[in-house]
Amino acid sequence: MSKTKVSIKDIAQKAGVSTALVSYVLNGKEKESRVGQEIALKVKQIATELNYQPSHLAKSLRSGKTHTIGLIIADISNPFFANIARVVEDEAKRNGYTVIIGSSDENADKSRDLLDVLINRQVDGFIIVSAEDSKEQIQLLLDKHIPFVLLDRYFPEIPTDFVSTDHYRASYDAGTHLIRNQYQRIGMIAYDSQLFHMQERIRGYQDALRDSKVTGQEHWLKRIKINAIDAGVKAAIDTMLAADEPVDALLFATYSLAVSGLKHINSLGIKVPDDLGIVSFGQAEVFELYYCPITYLKQPIVLLGQTAVELLVKKLTHKSTEPAQILMKAELIERASSKTKKSVVT
Amino acid sequence: MSKTKVSIKDIAQKAGVSTALVSYVLNGKEKESRVGQEIALKVKQIATELNYQPSHLAKSLRSGKTHTIGLIIADISNPFFANIARVVEDEAKRNGYTVIIGSSDENADKSRDLLDVLINRQVDGFIIVSAEDSKEQIQLLLDKHIPFVLLDRYFPEIPTDFVSTDHYRASYDAGTHLIRNQYQRIGMIAYDSQLFHMQERIRGYQDALRDSKVTGQEHWLKRIKINAIDAGVKAAIDTMLAADEPVDALLFATYSLAVSGLKHINSLGIKVPDDLGIVSFGQAEVFELYYCPITYLKQPIVLLGQTAVELLVKKLTHKSTEPAQILMKAELIERASSKTKKSVVT
Structure with missing residues (x-):
């Protein structure tokens, strides 16, 4: 003392x-x-x-090892990232590493600041959930030979290590599931984003419709600005329902979009699934406790987090040279919100 | 490049x-x-x-300022802490500081590791949501003159800066509200914890009963071990309902306890609020989207986070000397889950 x-x-x-x-x-x-x-x-x-x-500081300057991992997540207030951060921490601890977390809040500038701060504090390596427009930062890390593994989001044109859900396939499975359960006009609400995982989720939905010979209409797919979710989702749903042939099911591309959408659907007095079938990406308690439990795409959070740490530790201990690129399957958890539609005489 | x-x-x-x-x-x-x-x-x-x-590292060694704040939260997978982290980050950025986050996962050893790691990486100061058994660490920070502000949880016997919800009063308000709404046998599910905020939540509940001349029974108050929430909550609710005079309302001391409890209540087919009135601490989308919206104690997350940053920045810039100890009021958001009980002929 x-x-x-x-x-x-x-x-x-x-x-x-x-x-x-x-x-x-x-x-x-x-x-x-x-x-x-x-x-x-x-x-x-x-x-x-x-x-x-x-003094770790002095020690770091000598040994160049800090046994610290920097984890950059895209938004700490999103339960998917918060839960995956918890997994990364537990797994890192098992491997003798401490995790320092930074949240970029889906902002490229903030992401750059965090990378700078953490590099200068000499973390041994990074696990990164990339923010929008952060591609150059990732390329720079690669050029500087700073060890890192991308988690959940990656850039197909940059040869990095990554562990990710197979977003295309997950979305394809969700679309196919709704079609099989007799939904005929399936809408999707996604983000207006250049990030590859979002593009893949949209592509999977589109291919599911195409492969089932369903001709999607323009008002079925809405892209929402991430900085105005509630207003965007409200407008999207209103448009989708006011159309001549209103959608009878909705696929939400993220948990946050789903929560916003469910609130609006509740306020409109629309009943799930009779008026509207629902499937969403992501897992959260809210899906289970909603009056009509929500069908969701369960991403393998534990496996994703553990594998990311494992890959990074291998890189740090020079046991791996080739980039490892791993896609994992999301599991469609079928609940009441997308159950087979009652036949309607038309 | x-x-x-x-x-x-x-x-x-x-x-x-x-x-x-x-x-x-x-x-x-x-x-x-x-x-x-x-x-x-x-x-x-x-x-x-x-x-x-x-090199910030070399620069830090010279100037002793890094413009970085270390934020230690008790559990990153809890939305209350994740949301408050987001507020702290935004406010810190406005003040020119970057935030590095560590999650202690309610574990004193992990908390100590994180403090060591971040001190050695020379953050300028800390904002800390204390974990169980971390009192000595806080005393040590004080002895070492490391600037910090406690957030949400504090130790009344240590003269530190803190910003916290008035947990006692919040709980007292919740208990009084249930009594006023004709609930007669009000139970509480809390954590088995020595942390002061949890003691205060329990004391507020007990005083609300006492001041309303309600004699609490032993089986009305259950303390759950934090490492086995689901099993503990299930056993507690089963006991409370199987008693000769079963509880007719429940106050959950945290969001996590409420989510676990609502799942069990659903599985038992118990109807809220007719069979059981519910009030919970914490705010989350799940309370709004539950079939019967849940009455909750809304903690002033934005104000708590902003004030913590403000106090710390004042300390760092030597504009403050006396410890600032600030208690804020939680707001009881009345929803359907605790509405006035229908008179029952007995």
Whole structure:
């Protein structure tokens, strides 16, 4: 509890040896430096007695290893990312790493700031859920040979390590499921985003319709600006329902879109699934506790997080050279919100 | 995009001046060092051309300021903390600070690791949501004169800065509200925790009953172990309902307890509020989208987060000396889950 920090010099003084010798011992180099066992033990005991805390900062500058992973997530207030952060932390701890988290809030500038701050604090490597417009940052990390693994979102044109859900296939499965359950006019609400995972989710939906010989209409697909979700979702749903042939089912491309949509649907008095079938990406308690439990695409959060840590640790310990690119399957959890539509006489 | 980092030496060479001069200029000390304006400008231009990145690490060692705040939250997968983290980040950014987050997962060892890691990476100060058994760590930070502000949870016996909800009063309001709405046997499910905020929530509930001349029974208050929430909540609810005089309303001390409880209540086919009135701490979309919207204690997340940053920045810029201890009021948001009980002929 003393205010002054214990230094190597203090230990050296008390042990009656040189500071160099103390340094050798505390860095585990007593053998190379031919320090006697007895002296080494004494130094360690004194260090413990004095509650000596090695300066990681100084240590990092020497060894270049901090055993710290920087995790950049796209939005900490999104439960998908918050839960995956928890998995990454647990798995990192098992591997002897501490995780420092930064949230880019889907903002490329903030993402760049965070990368700079964490690089300068010398994390050993990164796990990154990329934000919009952050492609150049990722390319720069690659050019600088900074070890990293992309999580959930990746750039197909950059040869990086990544672990991701197969977003295309997940969306395709959701669309096919709704068609099989007799829904005929299936809409999708997605983000207006250049990010590849969002493009893939849209493509999967479109291909599911095409492969089932359903001709999608323009008002069935709506792209919402991420900075005005509630207003965008409200307008999208209103348009989709006011059309001559209103949609009878909706696929939400993210959890946040679904929550916003369900609130609006409730306020309109629309009944799920009789008036409108629902499937959403992402998993959350809210889907289970909604009056009509929501069918969702369950992303393999635990496996995604664990594999990302595993790949990064392999890179950090030089056990891997080739980029590993892993796609995992999302599981469609069928609940009441997309159950087979009652036949309607038309 | 070059692989080798541009150094002060490179700039000095290109400018035809000494490295010391470059260092003066790039650290904004050209005036004290009597460097000519023209030379200073040239050095800055070359630094920009070469895309020179100052090493924050080296810079920190000199200036002792990093403009980085360490935020330690108790559990990143809890939406209350995830949302407050987002507020802290936004407010910190407005003040020119970057936030690095660590999650202690309600574990004192992990909390200590994170504090060590972040202190050694020289954050300027901390905002901390304390984990169980972390009191000594907080005392140590105080002894070491490391600037910090406690958020949401504090230790009444340690004179620290803190911003917190008035947990006692919130719980008291919830209990009084249920009694006023004709509930007669009000149970509470809380954590088995020594943390002061949890003690205060329990005390508020007990005082609300006492002040309304309701004699609480032993089986009305259950304390759940945090590492086995679902099993604990299930057992608690089963006991409370199987008693001779079963509870007719439940106050959940946290969001996580409520979600677990609502799942179990659903599986039992119990109807809210007719069979059981519900009030919960915390806010979440799930409360709004539940078939019977849940009455909750809305904590002032934005104000809590902003005030914590404000207090810390004041400390960091030496504008404040006395500890600031701020309690904020939670607002009871009345929804259908606790509406006035229908009179029952007994």
